[in-house]
Amino acid sequence: MNNELCDGLVDYLNGTLSIEETREFEEHLKTCEDCREIVDATGQLPYLSDQEEPPAGMKSRILANVFEEEEEPVPVVSAVEPGKTDIEMGRAPANPELTVTPVTDRKRKRVWWTPLIAAALLVSLLGNAYTFMQLQNEQPAPAEPQTAFQSIDLQPSEGFGGGATAAVIEQADGALNLVVTAEQLAALEGEQIYQVWLIEGDNPIPAGAFTANANGEGAALFNIENNTEEWDTIAITLEPQPGNESPQGQVVLSAGL
Amino acid sequence: MEKSSDTLLYTRIREKDKDALEDLYDRYEKILFSFLYKMTQDRELAEEALQEVFIKIWRGVGDYDDSKGKFSSWLFRMAQNSAIDLIRKRKKPTVGLEEIAEMPSAERSVEGTAEWQEEKEHIQAAVSQLSAEQQEMIQLFYFKGHTHEKIAELSGLPLGTVKSRIRLALGKLKKTLHGMQGKGAYDE
Numbered sequence A: 001m002n003n004e005l006c007d008g009l010v011d012y013l014n015g016t017l018s019i020e021e022t023r024e025f026e027e028h029l030k031t032c033e034d035c036r037e038i039v040d041a042t043g044q045l046p047y048l049s050d051q052e053e054p055p056a057g058m059k060s061r062i063l064a065n066v067f068e069e070e071e072e073p074v075p076v077v078s079a080v081e082p083g084k085t086d087i088e089m090g091r092a093p094a095n096p097e098l099t100v101t102p103v104t105d106r107k108r109k110r111v112w113w114t115p116l117i118a119a120a121l122l123v124s125l126l127g128n129a130y131t132f133m134q135l136q137n138e139q140p141a142p143a144e145p146q147t148a149f150q151s152i153d154l155q156p157s158e159g160f161g162g163g164a165t166a167a168v169i170e171q172a173d174g175a176l177n178l179v180v181t182a183e184q185l186a187a188l189e190g191e192q193i194y195q196v197w198l199i200e201g202d203n204p205i206p207a208g209a210f211t212a213n214a215n216g217e218g219a220a221l222f223n224i225e226n227n228t229e230e231w232d233t234i235a236i237t238l239e240p241q242p243g244n245e246s247p248q249g250q251v252v253l254s255a256g257l
Numbered sequence B: 001m002e003k004s005s006d007t008l009l010y011t012r013i014r015e016k017d018k019d020a021l022e023d024l025y026d027r028y029e030k031i032l033f034s035f036l037y038k039m040t041q042d043r044e045l046a047e048e049a050l051q052e053v054f055i056k057i058w059r060g061v062g063d064y065d066d067s068k069g070k071f072s073s074w075l076f077r078m079a080q081n082s083a084i085d086l087i088r089k090r091k092k093p094t095v096g097l098e099e100i101a102e103m104p105s106a107e108r109s110v111e112g113t114a115e116w117q118e119e120k121e122h123i124q125a126a127v128s129q130l131s132a133e134q135q136e137m138i139q140l141f142y143f144k145g146h147t148h149e150k151i152a153e154l155s156g157l158p159l160g161t162v163k164s165r166i167r168l169a170l171g172k173l174k175k176t177l178h179g180m181q182g183k184g185a186y187d188e
Ligand SMILES: [Zn+2]
Pocket: A003, A005, A006, A028, A032, A033, A034, A035, A036
């Protein structure tokens, strides 16, 4: 440590130097054996890690994304047939469109829908477009709402700018569907996804997921198969990737039921 | 030997050779993933950081040449920086609904384990020569990705003190490693 430039070492290793400073320090590395050797010694620290088995399918995901950078953007929103569980290959769209992820059971099953399909699905599910409007709080509730509970607004956690509304719709055959619509959502990165949870006590179950489209809107649809539980809370978390069986990300929106 | 073959691979990658990138990926996937997991404690974040690394390499961001030290050090530093970026951007959940237990898959690849184990014993032995405080510094600085400002805040030590202690810790690590590798003692 005999050179003023050597002082940059700690910041260099910590990645807090600007691009210009980094370049400057790398010039310094060429002539300073001491700093270079410390950089190399530091480079052995990762071997202290315990061996962790990489996730299944990670290699193909990563290489596809790396090489995709080069090529024409591939249409990434793919509608997989419901019932087909192609978990590993499913990815959040790079340019998120409005997507709806119907979840019909608690297994990982993800289906990405184009906006058109999503819209059609909602309409057919809800029976009429009117109810859809109601969900978006653009119209008062119809005289005979099919909702098991009225639309409720979810409260944003501190620092989160978005909002969401949830409603449970009872179908003619008695089936229950939870529909969540959200707006003013922050853009997502990578595989991030907004995940809806229904919670009884401290037992959350995944209840649909959505991404944000260019307008910051998203919607999720969840078929509640088993309504014996007494849900007390609905929450939306920002998950690092789809398909988590229990929450991992931060709660961004929630409401008591 | 391995170093030169890394450099060779890297040269081919710079020429947009996809097979070379895949080879490099295969060679480092497990150590990088394990390291990134150690840093982030989150398999998804680790994967994201790993992807960042390979996107950067493919795009030629932060071009490597051997004046920057060993290739693996450079690669690990890039990985570490990617993880730090993600950690700082995303933060770990403060309101977790419950702790999630990620299930590691049952079988573990044996490939590369012996070499890793060897490196690990080596670096462990060197780290064990450091004082508890120096080990803590490395833990906070390197694996937690804290800036020295943050460490100063956590430890209540003055900034300058933290910075020089990190440097001293790393310097001692370097000397110990060199001593163990039989490359001779360094006087400083
Ligand atoms: Zn120096």
